Amino acid sequence: MKEARFRVVFTGRLAPGMTRRQVRANLAKMSHFTAQALDLFFSRQTVIRSGIDRKAAWRCWDLFRRAGALCSVEPLEPVASCDMISTLAEVEIPRALCPCCRTPQGNTAICTTCGVDMAICRLTAQPEA
Numbered sequence: 001m002k003e004a005r006f007r008v009v010f011t012g013r014l015a016p017g018m019t020r021r022q023v024r025a026n027l028a029k030m031s032h033f034t035a036q037a038l039d040l041f042f043s044r045q046t047v048i049r050s051g052i053d054r055k056a057a058w059r060c061w062d063l064f065r066r067a068g069a070l071c072s073v074e075p076l077e078p079v080a081s082c083d084m085i086s087t088l089a090e091v092e093i094p095r096a097l098c099p100c101c102r103t104p105q106g107n108t109a110i111c112t113t114c115g116v117d118m119a120i121c122r123l124t125a126q127p128e129a
Contacts, residue, residue: 018068026067070115
């Protein structure tokens with residue numbers, strides 16, 4: 001079976017309590033970005049990494065989360081048909097814990113505390129072989 005591939009996208013949102021200057025400094029320290037790369041990074045929605053496996057995507061997501069930059073992990077290939085998506089939209093999502101910060105979540109797609117994309121996390125939560 002072909003392993004799913006993902007991309008990590010910077011959403012343009014910052015972690016609560018973080019300023020753009022703080023996030024920029026954290027990224028410069030943690031990832032050795034140049035000033036030009038950081039300018040480009042903050043100017044638009046940016047694909048940080050693409051074509052990576054699930055584990056690598058979540059490691060990258062966590063690195064940027066720790067720096068204060070909120071990202072999303074997206075599958076490169078469609079994971080559900082349009083009919084299934086409309087059916088899922090009508091179903092009430094049970095209260096769950098965020099896989100990152102363990103904060104109880106309501107009927108929401110994005111964690112209100114750390115910004116993890118709950119829908120993508122649920123779709124990618126498959127046991128590893």
